[in-house]
Amino acid sequence: xxxxxxxxxxxxxxxxxxxIANQFAPWTxxxxxxxxxxxxxxxxxxxxxxxxxQQLAEEARNMHLSDCNPLLMDHAYSSELPAGFSFGETxxxxxxxxxxxxxxxxxxxxxxxxxxxAEDNNIETFYYDCLPTRxxxxxxxxxxxxxxxxxTVSEISSVEPEELVLExxxxxxxxxxxxxxxxxxxxxxxxxxxxxxYSRKGTYITETLPLRYNGTFKxxxxxxxxxxxxxxxxxxxxxxxxxxxxxxxxPIVDQxxxxxxxxxxxxxxxxxxxxxxxxxxxxGRSFLNADMELIRxxxxxxxxxxxxxxxxxxxxxxxxxxxxxxxxxxLIYLIDANSLYVYDRNVPYPELENTADQSADVRMALTTDDxxxxxxxxxxxxxxxxxxxxxxxxxxxxxxxxxxxxxxYYIGLxxxxxxxxxxxxxxxxxxxxxxxxxxxxxMSELGAYTLEIETKYKELDDTYxxxxxxxxxxxxxxxxxxxxxxxDELKGCRDIKIDSDGDLWFYNGTxxxxxxxxxxxxxxxxxxxxxWTREEYPRITVEP
Amino acid sequence: xxxxxxxxxxxxxxxTSVGKVELVPERQNIVNRFDEHGDLLTLDRLPEEGNASFxxxxxxxxxxxxxPTYEGFINNLARELGLSKFKAITIDLVLxxxxxxxATNPRVDILASEVIxxxxxxxxxxxxIDKTINIYDLGTDCYYLSDLINEINTSxxxxxxxxxxxxxxxxxTCLVRGNTHRREDQEVAxxxxxxxxxxxxxxxxxxxxxxxxxxxxxxxxxxxVAGEPENPGEYSIDYYxxxxxxxxxxxxxxxxxxxxxxxxxxxxxxxVQLYSLQDENFTKKLFAQEVLExxxxxxxxxxxxxxxxxxxxxxxxxxxxxx
Numbered sequence: 001x002x003x004x005x006x007x008x009x010x011x012x013x014x015x016x017x018x019x020i021a022n023q024f025a026p027w028t029x030x031x032x033x034x035x036x037x038x039x040x041x042x043x044x045x046x047x048x049x050x051x052x053x054q055q056l057a058e059e060a061r062n063m064h065l066s067d068c069n070p071l072l073m074d075h076a077y078s079s080e081l082p083a084g085f086s087f088g089e090t091x092x093x094x095x096x097x098x099x100x101x102x103x104x105x106x107x108x109x110x111x112x113x114x115x116x117x118a119e120d121n122n123i124e125t126f127y128y129d130c131l132p133t134r135x136x137x138x139x140x141x142x143x144x145x146x147x148x149x150x151x152t153v154s155e156i157s158s159v160e161p162e163e164l165v166l167e168x169x170x171x172x173x174x175x176x177x178x179x180x181x182x183x184x185x186x187x188x189x190x191x192x193x194x195x196x197x198y199s200r201k202g203t204y205i206t207e208t209l210p211l212r213y214n215g216t217f218k219x220x221x222x223x224x225x226x227x228x229x230x231x232x233x234x235x236x237x238x239x240x241x242x243x244x245x246x247x248x249x250x251p252i253v254d255q256x257x258x259x260x261x262x263x264x265x266x267x268x269x270x271x272x273x274x275x276x277x278x279x280x281x282x283x284g285r286s287f288l289n290a291d292m293e294l295i296r297x298x299x300x301x302x303x304x305x306x307x308x309x310x311x312x313x314x315x316x317x318x319x320x321x322x323x324x325x326x327x328x329x330x331l332i333y334l335i336d337a338n339s340l341y342v343y344d345r346n347v348p349y350p351e352l353e354n355t356a357d358q359s360a361d362v363r364m365a366l367t368t369d370d371x372x373x374x375x376x377x378x379x380x381x382x383x384x385x386x387x388x389x390x391x392x393x394x395x396x397x398x399x400x401x402x403x404x405x406x407x408x409y410y411i412g413l414x415x416x417x418x419x420x421x422x423x424x425x426x427x428x429x430x431x432x433x434x435x436x437x438x439x440x441x442x443m444s445e446l447g448a449y450t451l452e453i454e455t456k457y458k459e460l461d462d463t464y465x466x467x468x469x470x471x472x473x474x475x476x477x478x479x480x481x482x483x484x485x486x487x488d489e490l491k492g493c494r495d496i497k498i499d500s501d502g503d504l505w506f507y508n509g510t511x512x513x514x515x516x517x518x519x520x521x522x523x524x525x526x527x528x529x530x531x532w533t534r535e536e537y538p539r540i541t542v543e544p
Numbered sequence: 545x546x547x548x549x550x551x552x553x554x555x556x557x558x559x560t561s562v563g564k565v566e567l568v569p570e571r572q573n574i575v576n577r578f579d580e581h582g583d584l585l586t587l588d589r590l591p592e593e594g595n596a597s598f599x600x601x602x603x604x605x606x607x608x609x610x611x612p613t614y615e616g617f618i619n620n621l622a623r624e625l626g627l628s629k630f631k632a633i634t635i636d637l638v639l640x641x642x643x644x645x646x647a648t649n650p651r652v653d654i655l656a657s658e659v660i661x662x663x664x665x666x667x668x669x670x671x672x673i674d675k676t677i678n679i680y681d682l683g684t685d686c687y688y689l690s691d692l693i694n695e696i697n698t699s700x701x702x703x704x705x706x707x708x709x710x711x712x713x714x715x716x717t718c719l720v721r722g723n724t725h726r727r728e729d730q731e732v733a734x735x736x737x738x739x740x741x742x743x744x745x746x747x748x749x750x751x752x753x754x755x756x757x758x759x760x761x762x763x764x765x766x767x768x769v770a771g772e773p774e775n776p777g778e779y780s781i782d783y784y785x786x787x788x789x790x791x792x793x794x795x796x797x798x799x800x801x802x803x804x805x806x807x808x809x810x811x812x813x814x815x816v817q818l819y820s821l822q823d824e825n826f827t828k829k830l831f832a833q834e835v836l837e838x839x840x841x842x843x844x845x846x847x848x849x850x851x852x853x854x855x856x857x858x859x860x861x862x863x864x865x866x867x
Contacts, residue, residue, distance in 0.1 A: 062577040065602055072576040077569035084562035154855045201603040503595040533569055543564040 011349045016053070018260040031372045032262055035352060035472045045229045058328055066222065069328055070502040073127040079540055081529040099526045102544050106520065106537040108134075115520040115533070126523045126534060127377035128329070131342055131482045133521070137489040138514030142166070144507060147226050147242040148195045150175075154236040161226040164244050165512065167200050170223055171246035172209055173216045177238035180298050189233045193240065195219065197226035212292065213300040215270075216249030219476025222500055229286035242284040245316075245497040247260070250285070251325050259305050262371050267289025269304065271325065271332070271345065278377055279317025281307040282332070282345065282478070306347050306374040309446060309477035310334065321373060322495040327502075335496055335506070341480040347374065352386075354402040363389040364397070364455045366471035370516040373442050374474050381473050383451055393434045394455035395464075398425040404447025404475070411451075415440045426456070441473065449473040490515055578602075590626050597626070606629055614818060618720060622816040629720060631707045632813035633693060638701050644784045647674070647701035649753045650805050653723045656819060656826035658681070659692065659716075661702050665725075665753065665805075674701050677715035680829050687757040690814075692716045710813070720812040729801030733794035734762065741786035741802075752783045761798030764790055830854075 013034065020042050024031035032039030062068045088100035101117040115133075118126035145162045147170060164170075172193055180191045191211045199205045200222040207221050211234070231240060241248055250272040259269040267286035274283045283332050285302040289295050318341070323334035325345065332345045363388045375381055387393075399411040409417035410425025418425055419466045443449060451471045458464055486493075495507040496515075505512040531542055578598050585605045589598050601623055609748055610620030622628050635652050637645035649724050651665035657680035664672035677695050678684040686692040690712035696704035708714060733739045740824065741752065759765035767775030773779050773791035780789050788800070821825050830850030831843035846854055 065578075065581045065599060068577055068581065068595075068599065070599065072575050072578065072595055074576055074578070074589075074595045074598075075571055075574055075592065078572050079567035079569045081567070082562050082565055085565060086562075198599070201607045203607055531567070531569075536571065537569055539566055539568055541564055541566045 005413065012047070012344075012346045013349055014050040015258055015260050016046035016050050017043040018262065019266070022260070022262070022264045026263070029365065032367070034373055034469075035350060039381040040352075064459065066220070071327060072501070073123070076127075077533045077536060079531045079533070079542070080133070081531065081542060083529075085529060085542070086544060087524070087526055099524070100544075101524060102531070102542050104522045104531060104533075105541045105543075106535075107539050108520070108535065108537065111186060112541060113520070115522055118521040118523050121135075121523050123523070126521055127519075128221060128530070130519050130521050130534075131331075132484075132517035132519055133482075134518040135340055135484050135486065135490075136518070137487040138503075138516045140514040141511050142513075143511045144509075148229055148240065150239050150241050152236070153177075153231050153234045153238045156229060156231060156240060157233070158230075161197075161229055161242070163493065164223060164225060166244040166499050167224045168222045168244060170219045170226070171216050171243050171249065172196065172211070172219070173243070173246070173248045174211045174214055174234075175241075177211070177214055177235045177241040178298060179233060179238075180296055182233040187445065191231075191233050192231065193231045193234075195223070195226055195242070196228040196515065198224045200224045211374060212296045215300075216237060216246050217296050218246070245499060245505060245507070245512070247495050247497065254470050259284065259286035261286075261305075269305065271323075273320055273323060273334075274307070275319070276307075276309075276376055276378065280310045280320035280336075281312055281376060282323070282343070283307045284347075304518075307376045308347060309377060309475070310341070310343065311479050312339070312341065312482055313480060321493065324496050324498060333496060333504070335486070335493060338491055339483050339485055341483045343478050343480050345482075348476050348478055350448035350472055350476075351404070351418055352448070352459060352472065354448075354452075355470045357468060358470045360471040362467050363387070363392050363457070364394065364453055364467065365469050366453055368471070368473070373472055374476060377443060377446060377475050379443055379475075381441045381443060381449075383439055383441060383471060383473075385453060387434050387436065390434070390459055393431070394429050395431075395458050396426045396428045397453055397455045398427060398495045399439060399450040400425065400454065401441065402452070404445045404449060404451040411439055411441070414439065415442070443473065443475050446475050446477040449475070487515075489513060560796060585626070592723075593626065601626060601628070613719065614820075615722075617818050618814050620814055621818075622814050625816060627815040629785070629812045629814040630710070631810050632710050632714065633689060633704055633706055633717060634808050635696065635702055635704045635724075635811065636698070638703055645701070645807075649700060649755075650807070651724050652702070652809055654719050654721050655809055656717075656721060656823050657829050658825060659686075659696075659719075661696065661699055663701050666755075675699055679719075686716055688712065689714045689716055689718075698842050714813060717817060718813040718815060720814050722811070724805040724809045725803060725826040726806050727801070727803045729758075729799075729802065731800055731802075732796070733759070733764070733788065733790070733798050733800055735793055735796035737790055737793060739788040739790075741788065752781070752802050754781075754783055755805040757781065757800060758802075759798065759800045761794055761800075764792040764798065765800070766793050832845070 017039050019032045019033065020040050024038070030036050033039065045344065058069065062072070087102060089097050090100040091097055101121070103114060105112040105114050109210065119132060130458055142165050144165055147161050147164060148156065148159055151159050177191065192208050193211060194206060194208045196206045202224070204223060206394045207219055208220060211217060226242070229242060250270040252268060252270055259267045261267070267290050269284055269286045272285060273282050274281050284305040286305055287295055288301045288303050289299050310318050310320060318336050320334050320336050323332050325332050330344055330346055332343050334341045334343060339415050344372050365388055366383050368381055368383055372381070401409045401411050401417070403409070408420050411417060441449065441451065449472070451473060452468055454466055454468050456464055456466045490506045490513060493506040493508045496504065497507070498504055504517060506515055519534050522531050524531055531540065533540065550555055573589055573591065573593070576595070578595050581591060581602055582598065583604055587602055587605060604623050607621065610616050614700040618629060637647060640646050647663045649662070649665045651662040651664070653660040657678065659677040659679055661674040662671055663674040675695070677686050677692065678804070679686045679692060681687065686695050688758055689706060689710070693704045693706055696702050727819070728742065731742055737797060763777070765779045768781070769778045769780050771780060773789060776791055778791045781787070821827060831846050833841050834844040835841050
């Protein structure tokens with residue numbers, strides 16, 4: 001796969017686009033249609049703002065030592081080329097003569113293997129954005145035990161905390177709680193959990209964690225042992241799990257991928273895996289309420305924002321076991337029984353080619369319920385017409401559907417698909433008043449469906465004009481950036497997670513096993529004649 | 545402007561063009577935000593040290609603080625070298641059938657060259673040593689931790705065990721020096737006949753030293769008795785369970801103090817160890833010991849090891865020995 005083919009290198013929609021578009025009036029097409037021309041223009045700048053916001057958020061966290069990103073670049077390997085070495089040259093498409101990347105081979109397991117230059121030959125792609133190239137079993141296995149396995153709150157005082165399998169942050173999962181606030185005299189007490197024990201630096205500490213909704217929460221401190229746990233102001237039937245790795249969580253998508261609905265109000269977004277008739281789908285969910293005060297009071301229902309069908313390199317559906325969000329990145333690592341896949345977790349951008357000949361001054365628009373535009377395969381979309389100029393009723397109209405596979409059909413009001421040649425698909429409208437039309441479209445293919453309504457009007461000078469309005473309905477799917485067959489020791493695992501030190505662990509139900517991801521790339525310093533590699537090799541060869 | 549400036553000299557090199565080359569990559573540290581945090585704490589990243597390990601050492605700065613004391617030096621030096629101290633052995637008391645320790649006033653001293661187990665410790669000359677264990681000399685049985693533990697376990701009064709994960713063949717001299725002797729002098733005798741000693745509240749098991757108590761309310765605590773106090777001025781102490789019982793009721797403001805032994809005693813080890821030439825226990829190993837007519841034992845000429853150390857010190861530091 002060349003770099004240009006990487007799914008994440010394709011264009012994407014920024015979540016900031018909708019936030020900016022929400023400055024428009026609620027009834028505007030620019031606000032309500034995620035692929036409107038206005039939003040397409042906004043998206044270009046929004047992507048830059050998103051990148052800046054992401055970097056600011058990362059840097060803000062790095063201000064604090066205990067939260068500083070352990071995956072920051074801390075080393076690289078340099079190989080100084082001899083004085084007589086000169087790089088080759090190549091001509092770019094615009095005629096400039098530039099250095100040609102050398103051929104670099106490295107010794108891996110006694111075999112010289114050629115490695116690729118980091119994309120754009122820069123540090124960001126060399127270290128932070130690059131994809132793994134190998135996975136090996138780290139030869140470390142630990143018997144797994146939760147610090148406190150699933151226990152009802154009423155029994156938690158009698159449970160002895162287990163030893164920590166991995167030192168670091170703890171993850172507290174609260175389930176089935178219904179009480180979020182208790183009033184005693186003039187004071188409100190909120191749901192919380194208190195952990196007492198030794199921190200990783202050896203101090204005896206107490207940490208109280210406010211529990212805001214049924215979900216997983218991470219401690220601020222890193223721990224080496226837990227001596228006592230107690231919960232306050234919680235439903236006695238609620239359940240609690242405390243673990244060194246968040247196996248029972250739906251991960252929160254980091255703050256730079258917040259859900260922004262059309263009606264405004266940024267929401268916390270969660271990612272999860274679900275199964276449909278075809279295979280695994282990556283589902284983005286967010287709270288129904290934007291107000292965290294309401295969520296804290298127990299109104300913590302979520303709704304599905306999108307579902308992305310997960311495919312392998314051969315575009316076949318996969319049945320995934322588990323995934324994790326790579327910290328400080330848009331990538332997710334996902335496993336099935338035999339393979340590790342790396343995906344970009346963002347919703348892919350739909351193909352908009354069929355919207356090109358949309359009329360500028362439409363008098364009729366198409367909408368869906370709740371302005372939904374992302375669907376799963378097999379779902380049915382209900383599309384409604386919306387007349388924009390009630391003084392001008394079309395004399396006839398027709399629906400045209402472009403399917404992702406390239407077919408075109410006229411659509412009858414009953415949803416039947418007519419071949420394009422059949423009677424031009426025109427439907428005569430009533431003469432006096434316009435009733436909004438609803439049609440249902442069953443989406444059986446992956447990709448973007450374009451629905452067009454073409455309306456014909458008789459003008460005052462007895463001429464006829466037609467107008468075309470279009471709507472995108474999208475069934476997203478994503479191909480892996482890269483996929484590997486797992487080492488035998490790591491096959492058949494049911495979960496993967498990254499610990500507080502940035503190490504990757506596979507969980508097989510009874511124990512966790514360490515895995516090491518390698519990133520075999522180099523960058524070339526053409527001026528100083530140095531080749532930098534990320535991994536350690538006993539020797540490398542460089543050829544112009 | 546230099547008087548001897550050189551101008552107009554040119555050099556010419558001919559470099560043969562090189563094709564394929566084979567190289568050995570060299571690891572380089574890359575400065576990142578962790579190094580900036582390290583600058584604030586004046587702690588440098590070690591060569592080839594990763595972020596996680598460096599962060600751990602930085603967090604250690606506020607826990608095992610550096611200072612000009614013996615332990616402060618160890619903390620600081622060990623941290624700077626990436627060799628932080630760790631828990632090595634635990635020493636506890638042997639209990640009798642009545643549940644009380646067999647030793648009445650036990651104490652353990654970890655010294656530069658010896659471990660001393662006191663059965664009956666007393667600040668005066670009137671003490672009774674259970675065992676003195678040489679841990680310094682290679683030829684001795686307790687040069688390694690596992691042997692030291694075995695030796696302690698032969699004691700009638702003390703027992704020892706290795707903390708899990710510690711190498712049994714670690715040198716015994718790696719133990720961080722210290723003792724079990726603790727002093728508490730700010731306790732308040734509450735307005736009640738029975739006062740529980742502070743350190744027994746959380747289930748720890750100090751062995752308070754008999755005869756070490758002093759009281760500010762001398763009219764309430766006059767005579768110590770073995771059983772239940774029955775006359776004014778009498779009091780009794782449960783040295784093991786940590787109770788003080790008096791016949792008279794204290795005012796609630798009177799303070800008292802005592803010394804006790806911290807058991808179980810967890811001894812740390814450090815791969816960085818400091819020796820002081822002021823340390824009598826250490827200098828005994830560097831000098832031949834001579835008994836004076838008065839019976840006093842003093843240092844005579846340096847022995848082979850002492851000569852070597854003195855020679856090294858003399859070589860590396862520009863000071864005069866004995867000056």
